[in-house]
Amino acid sequence: LIRTTKLQRTYQMGKNTVQALAGVDLEIERGTFVALVGPSGSGKSTLLNVIGGLDRPSSGEVWVSDLELGQAPDKKLVSFRRDRVGFIFQSFNLLPTNQAWENVALPLMLAGRSRSERRQRAESLLEQVGLGDRADHRPAELSGGQQQRVAIARALANDPVLILADEPTGNLDSRTGRDVLLLLQRLVREQNVTLLMVTHDMNAASYADRIVHMRDGKIEQIETIERT
Amino acid sequence: LIRTTKLQRTYQMGKNTVQALAGVDLEIERGTFVALVGPSGSGKSTLLNVIGGLDRPSSGEVWVSDLELGQAPDKKLVSFRRDRVGFIFQSFNLLPTNQAWENVALPLMLAGRSRSERRQRAESLLEQVGLGDRADHRPAELSGGQQQRVAIARALANDPVLILADEPTGNLDSRTGRDVLLLLQRLVREQNVTLLMVTHDMNAASYADRIVHMRDGKIEQIETIERT
Ligand SMILES: Nc1ncnc2c1ncn2[C@@H]1O[C@H](COP(=O)(O)OP(=O)(O)OP(=O)(O)O)[C@@H](O)[C@H]1O
Ligand SMILES: Nc1ncnc2c1ncn2[C@@H]1O[C@H](COP(=O)(O)OP(=O)(O)OP(=O)(O)O)[C@@H](O)[C@H]1O
Ligand SMILES: [Mg+2]
Numbered sequence: 001l002i003r004t005t006k007l008q009r010t011y012q013m014g015k016n017t018v019q020a021l022a023g024v025d026l027e028i029e030r031g032t033f034v035a036l037v038g039p040s041g042s043g044k045s046t047l048l049n050v051i052g053g054l055d056r057p058s059s060g061e062v063w064v065s066d067l068e069l070g071q072a073p074d075k076k077l078v079s080f081r082r083d084r085v086g087f088i089f090q091s092f093n094l095l096p097t098n099q100a101w102e103n104v105a106l107p108l109m110l111a112g113r114s115r116s117e118r119r120q121r122a123e124s125l126l127e128q129v130g131l132g133d134r135a136d137h138r139p140a141e142l143s144g145g146q147q148q149r150v151a152i153a154r155a156l157a158n159d160p161v162l163i164l165a166d167e168p169t170g171n172l173d174s175r176t177g178r179d180v181l182l183l184l185q186r187l188v189r190e191q192n193v194t195l196l197m198v199t200h201d202m203n204a205a206s207y208a209d210r211i212v213h214m215r216d217g218k219i220e221q222i223e224t225i226e227r228t
Numbered sequence: 229l230i231r232t233t234k235l236q237r238t239y240q241m242g243k244n245t246v247q248a249l250a251g252v253d254l255e256i257e258r259g260t261f262v263a264l265v266g267p268s269g270s271g272k273s274t275l276l277n278v279i280g281g282l283d284r285p286s287s288g289e290v291w292v293s294d295l296e297l298g299q300a301p302d303k304k305l306v307s308f309r310r311d312r313v314g315f316i317f318q319s320f321n322l323l324p325t326n327q328a329w330e331n332v333a334l335p336l337m338l339a340g341r342s343r344s345e346r347r348q349r350a351e352s353l354l355e356q357v358g359l360g361d362r363a364d365h366r367p368a369e370l371s372g373g374q375q376q377r378v379a380i381a382r383a384l385a386n387d388p389v390l391i392l393a394d395e396p397t398g399n400l401d402s403r404t405g406r407d408v409l410l411l412l413q414r415l416v417r418e419q420n421v422t423l424l425m426v427t428h429d430m431n432a433a434s435y436a437d438r439i440v441h442m443r444d445g446k447i448e449q450i451e452t453i454e455r456t
């Protein structure tokens with residue numbers, strides 16, 4: 001489903017150049033759960049943003065099924081993200097003036113669903129992440145881990161074929177985190193969703209089929225997890 | 229240094245009442261490192277906010293040395309926070325239009341230090357959290373874990389006697405997280421700083437002298453860590 005070739009993303013800071021991605025070659029098959037790990041600042045969020053069409057390469061190519069994202073026009077990236085990708089942001093990016101269920105329902109609104117359809121789907125998803133009784137709270141009325149779970153539920157709302165999760169359990173206790181990871185794993189196995197998950201938690205990474213290790217904007221190694 | 233008595237914090241949501249803190253009795257001695265753990269939504273951030281004078285109790289008392297924060301006038305809370313507390317927020321709360329060093333230097337500006345003094349102190353602190361080469365980046369030009377480390381450095385800038393850290397390693401890889409925890413531990417042991425740290429990471433909690441377990445707005449148990 002995903003293929004990057006010699007992918008680079010460079011930032012110009014005055015006279016200095018920051019090589020956030022310094023040549024990434026990566027292939028991810030449809031319906032696999034891949035964990036992306038590495039030191040803070042090694043380029044994980046940048047890689048996720050480029051694969052999700054939120055950022056453009058400086059050079060190299062990034063293919064998601066038959067679409068090359070680097071050359072695609074903006075309109076194509078917008079519809080790609082809206083229809084096919086569910087993104088869980090490292091800083092959540094919830095709408096502060098909207099209630100939890102409205103935040104979750106946002107992708108469905110963009111997809112043109114009716115209000116009752118959206119409300120029902122949003123409440124079901126909030127239930128699945130343990131927030132059934134928080135549907136009407138706004139982000140400032142939620143704990144950090146609750147906000148994170150709203151962001152997770154939102155990413156699943158539109159039944160995406162590709163989920164890009166940037167540290168989805170960073171603010172969750174071990175039990176709540178495990179529930180989220182089992183939910184994500186189930187989506188991969190039962191609905192053939194492709195999941196690329198950045199994490200600093202090696203226990204979370206152990207739920208994946210493969211673990212990609214990054215350092216200084218490059219892939220250092222890839223582990224395949226054998227399950228008996 | 230810290231004593232809470234029958235501390236409650238209640239939120240009114242239409243007809244429902246959320247008991248974020250449901251009667252908390254806690255004592256923390258000066259110069260100790262206390263970890264606060266518990267499920268997502270159990271009241272940890274709320275407790276930290278009340279102890280730091282960022283939020284008022286609904287009932288009960290919270291004493292930090294000789295100041296009872298529930299009854300103190302706003303002006304006293306402002307000077308308390310400015311002069312004595314370093315706060316690391318769960319969502320960082322950096323100023324987006326300011327560079328990393330300016331964000332770190334903000335408490336020193338509020339304390340009236342000169343610009344060169346502020347710049348030097350800020351750069352030294354950024355060095356200590358591994359961001360010496362990122363001093364001029366703005367938050368949007370930093371990774372999640374780098375933003376978290378800027379928030380940590382800022383909390384230390386004014387040599388606070390009390391540090392309140394809300395999940396300070398949640399976005400850090402294990403090596404960077406360990407460096408931060410050792411730095412915090414050193415401040416407690418060498419400078420008699422009092423540190424109350426919320427965390428979901430039991431490895432991070434193991435750096436503390438005591439671990440306070442919360443559930444549903446109450447303290448469930450307190451573990452004391454014996455070090456040989
Ligand atoms: N302004 C508010 N209005 C209503 N409820 C609130 C408000 N702020 C917090 N809450 C509720 O209070 C409870 C405690 O929140 P708190 O942020 O202290 O949890 P926490 O232990 O820090 O959780 P986490 O580990 O997820 O960060 C949560 O259930 C939350 O939904
Ligand atoms: N807009 C920008 N301008 C300059 N440098 C940037 C910009 N955005 C990111 N960077 C730099 O690119 C590098 C990679 O950032 P990225 O956010 O991908 O790291 P990460 O692996 O997600 O880190 P973390 O684990 O801390 O979230 C970092 O060193 C960061 O400082
Ligand atoms: Mg990141």
Ligand SMILES: [Mg+2]
Nearest residue numbers: 143144273318
């Ligand atoms: Mg919290």
